[in-house]
Amino acid sequence: MNTQKQNANMNLSLPISLGIFLAIVTLVHFFYQGVVRPIASATIAAQGAASTTNIWVILKDVEQQVCISLGLFCLILMAYKYYRITFHEEPLFTTDYLAAIDKNQKINVENVINELEESKYSQNSSMQTWIDCLRRYKNTQNVQHASEAIRDxxxxxADQLESGNSLIRYFIWAIPSIGFIGTVRGIGAALAKAEEAVAGDISGMVDKLGVAFNSTLVSLFVSIVLMYVLHMLNNRQDQMVIKTRKNCETHLLTRLHN
Structure with missing residues (x-):
């Protein structure tokens, strides 16, 4: 289906996505091992319980590492979609592909379809909608049917763009869940330190409670950022659909009526 091909262009291929994901996981792991955890350990050793508000200490646990890795991966996926819309789709939203044909001249539908299909932009949503409309008009010789082809x-x-964001939405849902896993793990580990706390050494319990609260804090923050970026992306995609329809109705249907 044409729209499926176009939607595929709006998403990174599976091998590339997998490669990017593994690269992000590897880089974040090295950053944690080489920077975050050594600084956090030194801060805890120097400040003790007072270090709980230090940013490196907040970020040091594995749940936060996973959340940040997934968050960066989602940002790259959305950045690619934004790039495709801005530099590949948007310039064609208002293009009149019949501008070269005199308005008083009858359109040769077959020739126009062939020219559009041979264009290097043939998989762009705007041009693909034109092609679908012209094909319907060629087969039926009815402008109303051509208008229905635009709507369809x-x-x-719109459905393809929405389904293309499903992986991103899943990760945005999963990130807070990973934070809650850290919360459960931290509280369980803190309870195991209860005897030490009763004996007067609260450092172990404070550290484990920090795991519980910090993992939730980081995961919710990452999720909020991703939700905002996804909201902006959805707005651009909605505008792409609306402008594609208006472009086709304004420049093509008007000529077919003539």
Missing amino acids: SVESL
């Missing part, structure tokens, strides 16, 4: 095409495009 942009609705399919």
Whole structure:
């Protein structure tokens, strides 16, 4: 299906996505091992319980590492989609592909379809909607049917764009869950230190409670940032669908009526 091909262009391929994911996981792991955890350990050793508000201490645990890795991966996926819309789709939103044909001249639908299909932009949503509309008009010689083809095409495009964000939405849902796992793990570990706390040594319990609260704090913060970026991306995708429909109705249907 044409819209499926176009949607594939809006998403990174599976091998590339997997490669980026593994690269992010590796880089974040090295950063944690070489920077975050050594600084956090030195801070805890120097400040004791007072170090709980230090940013390196807040970030040091494995749950925070996983949340940050997934968050960076989601940001790259959304950045690619934003790039595709801005530099590959948006310039064609308002393009009149019939501008070279005199307005008083009858359109040769077959020739126009062939020219659009041979274009290097043939998989862009705007041009693909034009092609679908012209094909319907060629087969039916009915402008109303061509208008319905536009509606069907942009609705399919909207559905494809929405489904293309499903992996991102899953990770945004999963990140707070990972934070809650850290909370449960931290509270369980803190309870195991209860006897030491009763004996007067609260450092172990404070450290484990820090795991519990810090993992939730970091995961919720990452999730909030990702939700905002996804909201902005959805707005751009909605605008792409709306402008694609308006472009086709304004420049193509008007000519077909003539």
